[in-house]
Amino acid sequence: SQKIEQNSEALNIQEGKTATLTCNYTNYSPAYLQWYRQDPGRGPVFLLLIRENEKEKRKERLKVTFDTTLKQSLFHITASQPADSATYLCALDLDDYKLSFGAGTTVTVRA
Amino acid sequence: GAVVSQHPSRVICKSGTSVKIECRSLDFQATTMFWYRQFPKQSLMLMATSNEGSKATYEQGVEKDKFLINHASLTLSTLTVTSAHPEDSSFYICSASGLAGYTDTQYFGPGTRLTVL
Numbered sequence: 123s124q125k126i127e128q129n130s131e132a133l134n135i136q137e138g139k140t141a142t143l144t145c146n147y148t149n150y151s152p153a154y155l156q157w158y159r160q161d162p163g164r165g166p167v168f169l170l171l172i173r174e175n176e177k178e179k180r181k182e183r184l185k186v187t188f189d190t191t192l193k194q195s196l197f198h199i200t201a202s203q204p205a206d207s208a209t210y211l212c213a214l215d216l217d218d219y220k221l222s223f224g225a226g227t228t229v230t231v232r233a
Numbered sequence: 234g235a236v237v238s239q240h241p242s243r244v245i246c247k248s249g250t251s252v253k254i255e256c257r258s259l260d261f262q263a264t265t266m267f268w269y270r271q272f273p274k275q276s277l278m279l280m281a282t283s284n285e286g287s288k289a290t291y292e293q294g295v296e297k298d299k300f301l302i303n304h305a306s307l308t309l310s311t312l313t314v315t316s317a318h319p320e321d322s323s324f325y326i327c328s329a330s331g332l333a334g335y336t337d338t339q340y341f342g343p344g345t346r347l348t349v350l
Contacts, residue, residue: 132258154337159240161310166277166328196246201240218282218290219265221339226274 124149128212128224135202136232143197143227145212152214155188155195160226162210169210170197202231235332236260239342247350254312254345257312262307263329267339271324283310288350303327307331317349 129144145155154173158166172179172195179186185198192226199206211229213221236259248254265284269277278318281302283289289302292304313319324346328339330341 154292156338158341163344163346165237165328165344168235168340170336171338210275219337219339220267220279220282222279223276 124222125197125213126150126214126215126222126224128210128227130223130227132230134230137202137204139192139202139227141199141202141206141231143199143210143229145195145197145214145224147193147214150214150226152227154215157184157186157195157197158170158211158213158215158219158223160211162209163226166211199229202229204231204233235335235338235340236340237263237329239311239317239327239345241345242343245348247252248318249316252314252317252347254314254327254347256310256312256329256342258308258340261329262334263310264336265329266304266310266332267308267328267330268302268310268312269326269328270342271326273346275327276312277326278306280312280315314347317347319349322347322349 125148129145156171157169160166170186172186183200187196209226211226212224238257240255250345268280271277280295281289283304285307291297304310326344328341330339
């Protein structure tokens with residue numbers, strides 16, 4: 123069956139450091155993968171979409187890589203700030219524009 | 234752009250009553266809307282997919298007679314939890330897709346916290 127795994131439930135880092143989050147999947151061949159940010163008690167907010175033919179994508183301090191051979195995406199937050207503290211979700215496309223979400227990784231950036 | 238609203242943001246109801254949640258795309262026409270449920274510390278679970286003017290498609294294990302979905306226009310979808318019970322207490326989130334140039338992306342509402350007493 124299809125499975126999405128995100129690394130450790132929680133990641134604690136010092137302000138200014140780079141946070142690296144992992145999203146691994148099995149039994150999938152997604153055309154694209156997305157990353158969302160979710161704050162407590164709020165709906166997810168779209169961050170980045172990367173397609174299967176793209177190796178890397180950047181948006182400000184965010185960088186996403188997509189390795190379809192390893193079936194893995196890495197999500198980097200560089201020069202992290204306390205305001206980056208949130209839960210980050212990866213999502214893979216299914217048929218008919220549906221998305222399947224990972225359980226998320228909660229990032230806490232210490233000042 | 235791509236703003237999605239939900240109403241109400243929080244609702245508390247008695248067991249056996251019905252609750253309606255509205256989802257609106259405010260600045261684009263949503264070809265498809267999705268309804269999710271999220272339990273504490275868990276990921277989003279897709280409940281159903283709806284397209285304007287047609288019946289919703291429910292995921293396996295989701296009771297369509299209990300969770301009624303109406304997608305009357307390109308900007309409004311409603312989810313009605315009928316005869317709610319305490320086990321229906323959860324965080325319900327809708328999303329909408331169809332923004333020109335970003336059709337693969339879902340834009341989420343802020344969510345509705347349902348508590349059934």
